[in-house]
Amino acid sequence: MSASSPVQVQNTEPDTRDLFAVLNGLPDPRRTRWRRHPLGYVLAVILSAFMVPGFESLDAAGQ
Numbered sequence: 001m002s003a004s005s006p007v008q009v010q011n012t013e014p015d016t017r018d019l020f021a022v023l024n025g026l027p028d029p030r031r032t033r034w035r036r037h038p039l040g041y042v043l044a045v046i047l048s049a050f051m052v053p054g055f056e057s058l059d060a061a062g063q
Helices: 019-024 039-050 058-062
Strands: none
Touching: 019 039
């Protein structure tokens, strides 16, 4: 029997995607007249609010 070792795969390409690029690439379901800010920015603010201790609601994120 041979000892098995975990397979190590080396990725030679750098991961150039960032969270904002992913958020900004999502389709925007909002009506055109409601698009004051790009969807990527709105989602980034809401996700940032989730990182704050004591975050309780989406209303709190809006404030």
